[in-house]
Amino acid sequence: MLSRRDVLAVSAAGAMMTTSTSHAASFGNPDQPAQGAINAKGPGNLKDPGPQSEAIGKQFPSAQFPPATDVGGMPMDWASFNNAPKRVQNGGWARQVTQADFAISNTITGVNMRLTAGGIRELHWHQAAEWAIMTYGNCRITVLDSVGRPYVADVSEGDLWYFPAGQPHSLQGLGPDGCEFVICFDEGDASEFNTLLVTDWFAHTPPEVLAKNFGVPAQTFSKIPLQNLWIFQGTLPGDLASDRAAVSNAREVPPHPFIFRLGASAPVKESKGGDVRIADSTNFLVSSNIAAALVTVRPGGIREMHWHPNADEWQYYIKGRGRMTVFNTGPNAMTMDFNPGDIGYVKRNLGHYVENVGDTDLQFVAVFRASRYEEVSLSNWLTHTPPALVAQHLNIDEATIARWPDNGPGVMPSS
Numbered sequence: 001m002l003s004r005r006d007v008l009a010v011s012a013a014g015a016m017m018t019t020s021t022s023h024a025a026s027f028g029n030p031d032q033p034a035q036g037a038i039n040a041k042g043p044g045n046l047k048d049p050g051p052q053s054e055a056i057g058k059q060f061p062s063a064q065f066p067p068a069t070d071v072g073g074m075p076m077d078w079a080s081f082n083n084a085p086k087r088v089q090n091g092g093w094a095r096q097v098t099q100a101d102f103a104i105s106n107t108i109t110g111v112n113m114r115l116t117a118g119g120i121r122e123l124h125w126h127q128a129a130e131w132a133i134m135t136y137g138n139c140r141i142t143v144l145d146s147v148g149r150p151y152v153a154d155v156s157e158g159d160l161w162y163f164p165a166g167q168p169h170s171l172q173g174l175g176p177d178g179c180e181f182v183i184c185f186d187e188g189d190a191s192e193f194n195t196l197l198v199t200d201w202f203a204h205t206p207p208e209v210l211a212k213n214f215g216v217p218a219q220t221f222s223k224i225p226l227q228n229l230w231i232f233q234g235t236l237p238g239d240l241a242s243d244r245a246a247v248s249n250a251r252e253v254p255p256h257p258f259i260f261r262l263g264a265s266a267p268v269k270e271s272k273g274g275d276v277r278i279a280d281s282t283n284f285l286v287s288s289n290i291a292a293a294l295v296t297v298r299p300g301g302i303r304e305m306h307w308h309p310n311a312d313e314w315q316y317y318i319k320g321r322g323r324m325t326v327f328n329t330g331p332n333a334m335t336m337d338f339n340p341g342d343i344g345y346v347k348r349n350l351g352h353y354v355e356n357v358g359d360t361d362l363q364f365v366a367v368f369r370a371s372r373y374e375e376v377s378l379s380n381w382l383t384h385t386p387p388a389l390v391a392q393h394l395n396i397d398e399a400t401i402a403r404w405p406d407n408g409p410g411v412m413p414s415s
């Protein structure tokens with residue numbers, strides 16, 4: 001059972017070719033020793049008679065039948081929220097993928113959270129900076145900045161928020177059906193289950209100290225919760241204007257918003273194949289330590305071959321079916337499949353591309369622990385290098401090289 005994605009291979013003798021049903025090309029697999037299903041000769045080679053889960057296996061055709069151009073082995077670059085245990089409480093739930101679950105992800109921890117209408121993620125703060133993208137519904141955020149200025153805003157699908165490390169905040173699901181979102185912390189070993197909670201501090205402070213601190217009688221604190229709330233069902237807040245009025249109290253407002261409407265922003269790159277939207281500290285000024293790219297790829301299109309010189313890439317797949325290949329020295333090349341709710345990871349400077357292998361739009365968000373978004377496009381590089389020099393490397397004539405895209409297209413349509 002050969003994968004239809006196997007390209008034609010030319011054997012060492014230069015003659016033995018195997019047919020392919022798609023994207024056939026007459027160049028082949030250079031591996032020594034030869035790797036890939038294309039090289040398997042006998043009928044038993046590709047049998048997989050041992051125990052397996054067909055349901056899981058079917059989601060990973062590229063792992064089971066790697067393209068012939070894959071070579072060697074690389075650390076696992078796939079993880080998922082789909083199999084991350086949910087911590088459920090009345091008001092919502094959260095699940096997370098930390099570096100303990102996903103070894104190569106040492107720069108980012110991912111959290112997926114749902115809050116009901118009125119559901120509250122308790123007032124808290126933490127060591128890491130928090131970046132998030134809304135994937136469903138409506139949410140109200142509150143935060144106090146480092147010089148004591150309050151900020152309240154409402155966000156919906158495609159919007160981001162950013163809370164610098166240590167700045168205290170809360171989240172609450174709004175009507176009609178609460179919200180869902182994905183949080184990224186700028187540390188691989190952060191945890192949503194281990195944050196500094198306002199209820200914990202109250203419960204673990206002597207009442208007479210609370211009385212002195214807040215200037216009220218100790219009896220005021222007789223009914224505080226003795227266990228933390230973390231996520232709990234609350235009542236829906238009033239409109240945004242009244243919450244803003246209630247917190248501002250003649251205080252200055254922060255000079256820059258803590259939210260950014262990435263989904264509704266103008267693409268920085270756009271083609272028939274899709275588009276790329278960017279949010280980093282140049283347009284989302286408070287996001288000093290996270291840069292992000294929201295990528296949409298039409299069916300058959302490809303997020304072009306590229307790499308990032310300044311940070312690892314953490315990906316969250318939102319829609320559609322993607323297949324990513326990562327290239328490293330060695331050479332090593334590894335292809336994996338990604339579905340909605342999955343996470344991908346690419347180390348800094350490793351070459352990669354993502355194909356839309358489904359029949360609907362593919363969308364994913366790429367998150368970087370960096371203040372600025374940076375990428376190097378392979379075609380942009382090779383079309384801005386003396387053509388004779390490039391031609392000598394690849395045995396391709398200069399006239400053909402002149403037809404390659406020279407604008408770093410971001411996404412290329414199916415050819």
Ligand code: MN
Nearest residue numbers: 124125126130
């Ligand atoms: Mn938080």
Ligand code: MN
Nearest residue numbers: 308313352366
């Ligand atoms: Mn990338």
